[in-house]
Amino acid sequence: xxxxxNSLRHCLTFLVVGAAWPLSxxxxxxxxxxxxxxxxxxxxxxxxxxxxxxxVLSLEAVGYSDVDAKTPMQTDALFWIASMSKPMTATALMxxxxxxxxxxxxxxxxxxxxxxxxxxxAEKGEDRLVLKKPGHPITVREILSHTSGLVVRSPLxxxxxxxxxxxxxxxxxxxxxxxxPNSKYEYCNxxxxxxxxxxxxxxxxxxxxxxxxxxxEPLGMxxxxxxxxxxxxxxxxxxxxxxxxxxxxxEIKITQLTYPLTSRKRAPYPAGGLFSTASDVATFCRxxxxxxxxxxxxxxxxxxxxxxxxxxxGSLINQGRxxxxxxxxxxxxxxxxxxxxxxxxxxxxxxGAYATNMSIDPEKQLITVxxxxxAGFPGIDGAxxxxxxxxxxxxxxxx
Numbered sequence: 001x002x003x004x005x006n007s008l009r010h011c012l013t014f015l016v017v018g019a020a021w022p023l024s025x026x027x028x029x030x031x032x033x034x035x036x037x038x039x040x041x042x043x044x045x046x047x048x049x050x051x052x053x054x055x056v057l058s059l060e061a062v063g064y065s066d067v068d069a070k071t072p073m074q075t076d077a078l079f080w081i082a083s084m085s086k087p088m089t090a091t092a093l094m095x096x097x098x099x100x101x102x103x104x105x106x107x108x109x110x111x112x113x114x115x116x117x118x119x120x121x122a123e124k125g126e127d128r129l130v131l132k133k134p135g136h137p138i139t140v141r142e143i144l145s146h147t148s149g150l151v152v153r154s155p156l157x158x159x160x161x162x163x164x165x166x167x168x169x170x171x172x173x174x175x176x177x178x179x180x181p182n183s184k185y186e187y188c189n190x191x192x193x194x195x196x197x198x199x200x201x202x203x204x205x206x207x208x209x210x211x212x213x214x215x216x217e218p219l220g221m222x223x224x225x226x227x228x229x230x231x232x233x234x235x236x237x238x239x240x241x242x243x244x245x246x247x248x249x250x251e252i253k254i255t256q257l258t259y260p261l262t263s264r265k266r267a268p269y270p271a272g273g274l275f276s277t278a279s280d281v282a283t284f285c286r287x288x289x290x291x292x293x294x295x296x297x298x299x300x301x302x303x304x305x306x307x308x309x310x311x312x313x314g315s316l317i318n319q320g321r322x323x324x325x326x327x328x329x330x331x332x333x334x335x336x337x338x339x340x341x342x343x344x345x346x347x348x349x350x351x352g353a354y355a356t357n358m359s360i361d362p363e364k365q366l367i368t369v370x371x372x373x374x375a376g377f378p379g380i381d382g383a384x385x386x387x388x389x390x391x392x393x394x395x396x397x398x399x
């Protein structure tokens with residue numbers, strides 16, 4: 001047995017293993033590395049999944065979904081995946097690109113007339129605001145790659161889900177751009193929300209209906225929703241943040257969303273409104289790793305997948321320092337280029353505000369999905385915990 005498995009054997013208290021290679025509860029495959037963080041009260045609990053293009057290799061749960069009640073985390077636990085919604089929204093828009101209904105380098109105003117005549121901040125002071133015309137109107141590509149210059153947050157927005165999608169996007173269109181389009185990278189939820197509004201207008205369907213009927217239902221993502229049902233809420237892992245002492249955890253609500261979470265008065269939020277499970281997220285990632293197809297059904301073209309997972313930001317992120325890049329709705333490796341000819345040119349994925357994460361490694365043909373509910377991550381501890389899981393997954397399932 002590999003040395004890493006020997007070191008993992010005794011680490012896990014609560015474990016449920018997926019059906020691909022079932023092991024006993026005493027033999028965790030990868031999630032055992034997380035148990036010390038549970039024991040140290042840094043991590044409440046997690047669901048850890050590893051998948052290949054054709055199947056789930058490992059599905060395990062560790063720790064608690066409710067720390068005070070000592071409720072063991074289950075593998076079908078529901079999580080707010082926050083910004084992991086972004087790649088799913090981008091995929092929906094790329095379906096329309098495939099159909100010839102949207103072009104990436106078209107101005108957004110072609111599809112959303114409220115953006116016509118949008119101005120740019122030229123000078124700003126305490127009592128002075130000077131506007132000018134931007135060098136060019138923002139494009140679809142720029143809103144998907146966080147290079148548009150749109151305001152980071154709608155000026156009328158408090159909670160993320162109280163303005164309708166249409167209302168929120170209109171307030172962004174009326175707000176001046178913060179920098180010249182394509183001159184800077186600034187992570188911007190409103191760009192992805194605008195992409196969701198384009199999906200709605202071009203398809204003629206409400207955004208949430210398009211997502212459900214074109215992506216979630218066909219893929220079998222039965223637990224992916226903007227509005228958890230009462231049954232799903234019973235499976236929702238509680239959210240935590242480090243307590244004031246820094247030596248334990250404090251339960252919190254999802255502060256960015258409006259309660260009750262079941263209420264349809266809450267607007268679907270393309271940039272970060274989805275709830276899901278590890279299994280559903282893995283299904284979506286498997287479709288992407290397979291070049292846009294799964295189980296004999298094609299969702300998006302291989303070309304669309306290549307565009308999404310190729311770095312669009314050049315050296316704009318950190319002035320070219322480090323390895324980070326951004327594609328179209330996906331975090332990428334900075335040097336990932338569409339010129340490789342592969343469906344996915346390099347590692348890609350996305351994280352969420354409460355430390356959830358999905359990653360695709362096309363070289364290893366491996367997917368990792370890490371589901372937790374922790375505010376205050378990522379930080380030193382958050383990055384360390386996630387990296388421990390990914391390292392173990394790569395070691396256990398290396399070819």
